[in-house]
Amino acid sequence: MAKRAFISGITGQDGSYLAEHLLDLNYEVHGLVRRVALEEPQRRLSRITHLLGRITLHPGSLESYASIFHIFSRYEFDEVYHLAAQSFVAESFADGFSTIQININGTHYILAALRELQPRAKFYFAGSSEMFGKPEEVPQRETTPFHPRSPYGISKVAGFHLTVNYREAYGMFCVNGMLFNHEGPRRGHEFVTRKVTSAVARIKLGLANELRLGNLDARRDWGHAADYVRAMHLMLQQPEPNDYVIATGETHSVQEFCELAFAEVGLAASDWVRVDERLLRPAEVNLLLGDASKARRVLGWKPTHTFRDLIVEMVRRDLALYSGGLERAADSVGTGLGPTTPPSALSR
Ligand code: G4F
Numbered sequence: 001m002a003k004r005a006f007i008s009g010i011t012g013q014d015g016s017y018l019a020e021h022l023l024d025l026n027y028e029v030h031g032l033v034r035r036v037a038l039e040e041p042q043r044r045l046s047r048i049t050h051l052l053g054r055i056t057l058h059p060g061s062l063e064s065y066a067s068i069f070h071i072f073s074r075y076e077f078d079e080v081y082h083l084a085a086q087s088f089v090a091e092s093f094a095d096g097f098s099t100i101q102i103n104i105n106g107t108h109y110i111l112a113a114l115r116e117l118q119p120r121a122k123f124y125f126a127g128s129s130e131m132f133g134k135p136e137e138v139p140q141r142e143t144t145p146f147h148p149r150s151p152y153g154i155s156k157v158a159g160f161h162l163t164v165n166y167r168e169a170y171g172m173f174c175v176n177g178m179l180f181n182h183e184g185p186r187r188g189h190e191f192v193t194r195k196v197t198s199a200v201a202r203i204k205l206g207l208a209n210e211l212r213l214g215n216l217d218a219r220r221d222w223g224h225a226a227d228y229v230r231a232m233h234l235m236l237q238q239p240e241p242n243d244y245v246i247a248t249g250e251t252h253s254v255q256e257f258c259e260l261a262f263a264e265v266g267l268a269a270s271d272w273v274r275v276d277e278r279l280l281r282p283a284e285v286n287l288l289l290g291d292a293s294k295a296r297r298v299l300g301w302k303p304t305h306t307f308r309d310l311i312v313e314m315v316r317r318d319l320a321l322y323s324g325g326l327e328r329a330a331d332s333v334g335t336g337l338g339p340t341t342p343p344s345a346l347s348r
Helices: 013-024 037-039 046-053 065-074 088-094 096-117 152-172 192-205 227-236 254-262 293-300 307-322
Strands: 004-008 028-033 053-059 077-081 122-128 174-179 212-213 244-245 271-275
Touching: 004 013, 013 028, 013 046, 013 227, 028 037, 028 065, 037 053, 065 096, 077 096, 088 152, 096 122, 096 152, 122 152, 122 227, 152 174, 174 227, 192 212, 192 254, 192 307, 212 254, 212 293, 227 244, 227 293, 244 293, 254 307
Parallel strands: 004 028, 004 077, 028 053, 077 122, 122 174, 174 244, 212 271
Antiparallel strands: none
């Protein structure tokens, strides 16, 4: 019988790639969406438009235990992937209260409802390299102590510990993926990689004349989201629940990302990039570099995209998008374009 999976955050970058991956593996895929998304499907469901005939969407909210409980009381799931969160670090400084409330309570609601209704479901929590923050060792691995530098990072540390606690206290199959930055053409425009590649495309096409950024010296371990969702699935196929770092093992600066992205269209980053101090963060994570050797050894996982592949794919997609060639693709995210949702995709 086909396995049934539930994804919170199915409308996001990772959720859309994970849904595709699970459908390819013949899973029955369900997702949580905010009711407001159903009212504005063209904009808010654009990453999963192409999947709508094949998945079941449940209106609900991470802020409402009742809505989560209701879904889990109607459907039994083999695997639950909890990806939804307020995931933009800069926004977490602007409104730390909302980030902490949604990210911590949302995780707790899902775990508590699972414990009550289906404790045998396997649970995946989207942890983050932001938990390492000001890293106490380089590279960071599963045993590296946490030192979060933002309300977002703090909320992810709390989610990590909730996940471990449900595993230890109630014997549930709960795992943490400690994922380093992962990107792709479906990335939201607020994150630096997509901000850069979309600006490169618009500058090349004469639609923009500068790119304002904050800290160009920050270094990240950037992988491709399509690779990282495979790791999420593999974690839930193991005989025992455990926590894993997922990373490429390479670190690059924002400056390097810009230089390669502009070079892809024959331009020099130094001619177009301006530093805007208003985009600096009150506390920065300066260097992230992951050691995913445990995932390689135990899960047999490894990334298939290089740093350069990632940049080239993102720049080319944005060039196609802004020159009008990609209006209906999943990767046209952020433009508000895309067909409407067939009502058959929605659970009632
Ligand atoms: O792209 P970012 O906003 O990603 P950040 O903060 O590393 O967080 C992302 O990765 C985490 C995994 O480690 C996730 F948990 C999290 O949800 C998110 O997906 O910023 C990357 C770096 C930062 O150092 C930032 O200061 O780029 C620097 N940066 C420089 N100028 C900028 C900008 N970031 C953004 N978003 N916008 C800028 O203009």
